[in-house]
Amino acid sequence: MNARSSVLDRAKSALQDDFLRGAVHFTTDRLRNRKQAVTEDFGHWEAWRDRGEAIRRHTIEHLDFYLGQFADNLERLGAHVHFCADASEALAAVTDIVRAKAAKRVVKSKSMVTEEIHLNHHLEELGVQVVETDLGEYIVQLAGETPSHIIIPAIHKTREQIKALFEADGGQNLTTETRDLVAFARRRLREMYLTADIGITGCNFAIAETGSMALFTNEGNADLVANLPKTHIVFMGMERILPTLADLEVFAHLLPKSATGQNTITYLSLITGPRRAGDGDGPEEMHVIILDNGRSRQLGDPDFQAVLHCIRCGACLNVCPVYRQIGGHAYGSVYPGPIGAVLSPLLEGGEAYQDLPYASSLCGACYEACPVKIPLHDMLVKERQRYVAKTGGKTGEKAAFATYRVAFSDHRRYLSAIRVARRLQGGFAKDGVIRAKIGPLAGWTDRRDFPALGQQTFREWWMARKRGTRRG
Ligand code: SF4
Structure with a gap:
């Protein structure tokens, strides 16, 4: 696949390659374990x-x-x-x-x-x-x-x-x-x-x-x-x-x-x-x-100057849960893994590689592994913020977050939202998890468990218990 196809498409294709995933796991595990042993020994x-x-x-x-x-x-x-x-x-x-x-x-x-x-x-x-x-x-x-x-x-x-x-x-x-x-x-x-x-x-x-x-x-x-x-x-x-x-x-x-x-x-x-x-x-x-x-563009930028501290050791790749699943070619850029997801859009400066900062779980393992302590996970969030500020973001995403903000900023609205969601989830919930077959949630529920809302929230259970106690 070429570098301009999306990281999602390339990742889907890499996930079909069992040998690639096995080889990447095997090698990165070995490198990671050896690093841990040698650094503990070194002190x-x-x-x-x-x-x-x-x-x-x-x-x-x-x-x-x-x-x-x-x-x-x-x-x-x-x-x-x-x-x-x-x-x-x-x-x-x-x-x-x-x-x-x-x-x-x-x-x-x-x-x-x-x-x-x-x-x-x-x-x-x-x-x-x-x-x-x-x-x-x-x-x-x-x-x-x-x-x-x-x-x-x-x-x-x-x-x-x-x-x-x-x-x-x-x-x-x-x-x-x-x-x-x-x-x-x-x-x-x-x-x-x-x-x-x-x-x-x-x-x-x-x-x-x-x-x-x-x-x-x-x-x-x-x-x-x-x-x-x-x-x-x-x-x-x-x-x-x-x-x-x-x-x-x-x-x-x-x-x-x-x-x-x-x-x-x-x-x-x-x-x-x-x-x-x-x-x-x-x-x-x-x-x-x-x-x-493209390097001098990062000089003086409080958010990204530290990316120039990188010594290209690759340790952030070996611990990254995304790299470990999809390997390097799925990034479509010369620099793969967490450092590539940060560096490639910065060096390019244009529209290319703008999807790479989204290829991260933001777990922070890359920062923990980095010998010069580059906060890659913070940089990934800042790159996303800049991209959204520049493009205005996706309409559906903006609407979803606006709804979320309204529902979650007031407890009465929150409780009503939970009641509505409980009714709506009926068609999608099975054995306690939601399987969304269509829409943006499908990508999430394809690979992860999305627990269905219980018949009672903790708050409802607590209130019922209190009422029961008083009555008792
Ligand atoms: S671990 Fe740090 S120094 Fe090593 S490649 Fe990643 S960002 Fe660069």
Whole structure:
């Protein structure tokens, strides 16, 4: 389904997919349980969350200063810095580099920002072969799909499907054994690293005081992407800054523990400029593309600035009762789950994705899981409020709430409303629950129990009891 169909339609379709639901449950349960174990073992988790939140808040409040410091340091180190206001500026910058290098093949490590601007599609239109090197990203690329989880892109794929994709790519027979599949990917990707003209990585954190970029991976692929090709391009959202290396230490704990329940990440690489005279390896040329694309609109907004604190750990997805049922593709946006439901409409700024803030039960589990304490559930309500204020809301919904307000703001009207509702519910109530087959209530009662009104309210029972007592 395309991104412009409604989240409800996409969710209905995802709910029919038993394998998807099982796989998402299995993986998110594992990630959630591992996170709980590792954070309990580590201790003082709330204090680490407070520290993480304070660093991100301070950084975003002084983003102009830290971005300037980072860019100055990078240029001093010999890198080229490109500030890009939107996707088209970022794609134009990368086009110039690709043409200047006459590049034919690009290897990439995982980067959500490049998904955001549809970089792969653009490079392919320029005649450049793009190869994703994160194993999960490689799988979804071969499948012609997009990631369905921020951290585990191929969460929805079976072994059999992966085997078939690899066999089609490599023209050889494989088994479904993990060792066999991984060995195939390793061989295939190593050919690509060694023959690529350009390596493109994301950036987990950029360090303002040194001009360094920190990359967190479990496969070591980002190091090969950054160091083997002669040209390295880094894509980063403008908010990915930390002031100092000491701040990075806090996030070296918060990110892997929250994302995958790992005590520490397998490879944490710090890249500080291109190859210098005397260096044994590294790219000869480095470009850093810093993307705004709707982020600066959130600066100074008391309701939404904190969304820029996000470190893309995916922990909010793993606990979300909605994501856990429908998976990532049902959101129809690059960023799925609770963070996607908040971020996608904000970055887009127009009408797209305005239904995503409604894909939430507002339970607040995302806030509890978030290592930098972003109040996503409050933001979802505020996005709904803004949408209703802008569009005037739906006529039926407005009428329903007006009726509700009138009935529930006076106890006599409330009692009359209950009496009327009790009479009206007759045709729909069975075994103590209401099954509305038509109208807006049908969506609710399809999947949840809607208890029918009892023959007596508590108030009526109480009054009857009092009368009985007095009489007695
Ligand atoms: S909102 Fe919080 S929990 Fe969700 S991805 Fe961002 S940092 Fe992680």
